[in-house]
Amino acid sequence: MTYTTFIEPAATANSNQPNQFEHLMNQMGVRVSFARDEEIYVQEEKADLIYRVVRGTVRTTRLMSDGRRQVGDFYYEGEIFGVEAGDEHLFSAEALSDCLIQAIKLSALRDSTDGHLERLMGRAANRELLRAHEHVLLLGRKNACERVATFLMSAAGRCKSERVELPMGRQDMADYLGLTIETVSRMLTQLQASALVEFGGLRDFRVKNQTAMARLAA
Amino acid sequence: MTYTTFIEPAATANSNQPNQFEHLMNQMGVRVSFARDEEIYVQEEKADLIYRVVRGTVRTTRLMSDGRRQVGDFYYEGEIFGVEAGDEHLFSAEALSDCLIQAIKLSALRDSTDGHLERLMGRAANRELLRAHEHVLLLGRKNACERVATFLMSAAGRCKSERVELPMGRQDMADYLGLTIETVSRMLTQLQASALVEFGGLRDFRVKNQTAMARLAA
């Protein structure tokens, strides 16, 4: 883990999140960069910080004692993560690619923002909850093809351009979708064969049949 | 839906939740009773209330357009639900048995509790998040037997007595666990055959081998 800058003024004006929060984080946060696959925090660590992705992508993962892995979610530029905690983190967070992360101490925020903090944290927690519930539906009641389609559509939704870039590898997708890497691969080939999507490279695709994809993603 | 009492003082001193919240709800809440299978709120309804179970049990469910159903969670006496909302409810809530529910308008709370509310709501949201994440792990990476065992252990955890009462039927369990009713039934028979649990009636059991069950539930 490499410290780059402390209390650096914001360079990006990304507004996926409430500006108020962003402002606070820029004022009081610490910017830290992480290399690919570095851990930002680990499962069962005490949770005293919350984080915002400035550049790069982050995944949260949870490991069972026998090695089975579940990916909790992926966080893109501008998104906030690390809120999932009761007292200690249930998940670990890792840099998917080289990342710049802004972190802020909860206790610091709490002292200096009388009330605003709770509202903002509440909103962040709510967003998390929404995503978790979508995830539950996906894992509980969708088949392999629908899961992969849902995943692609959600990735596409975060991109304004037609060409969508996937920041994660197949294993990460599989562990998010509750499938194996082979099944994910097969479904991707199948979706492509049916001309619903088209892959440029391994990690870059385009939705060809919006309607059909949306239907699959339900 | 039958209105029973408005602003009735609390009869139960159940303290699964912060007392402060309970106190507020008792002061300002409305008590409403629901018959078995009645809807408390429905998917996509605007979310302006939060709820607390006074007596009975509640399930939240989500329906896909083609009828597949996912149960979000079960809420027992003293627990708070209805927090899962962004703006409108993602789930419906239904009375599993005849229920007494205390409801309170968020806007009312907000005006009269300057700041406390946000903290309390945040805590409730966090609990929800924790449960959702456990649910994700269960659905994503556990097999049928482990899912059922996890479920039974969690039910057992809410009971102080050795004898555990299940307030829901097999279909609800199945829809929570992402399985079919037949698989749930088979796993129950199997767990019983291996002498890990013992069923008295259909909805009442006892954990016979704590260690083995805990291992399965991971």
Added chain:
DNA sequence: CGGGGCCTTGATGCTGTTCAAATAGAGTGG
């Protein structure tokens, strides 16, 4: 040009689903 990760593809098997039927419980009226 060669090595090492990823990713894809193929063959086979297991786990959980589906469909069908039997059984057990719960509720109702005699």
Added chain:
DNA sequence: CCACTCTATTTGAACAGCATCAAGGCCCCG
């Protein structure tokens, strides 16, 4: 309290979908 009915649950047999195991191909990079 018992007989009857209706529903919930269990059980069985066949099937399907996804996992597993094992190669093979591709791509990045030295």
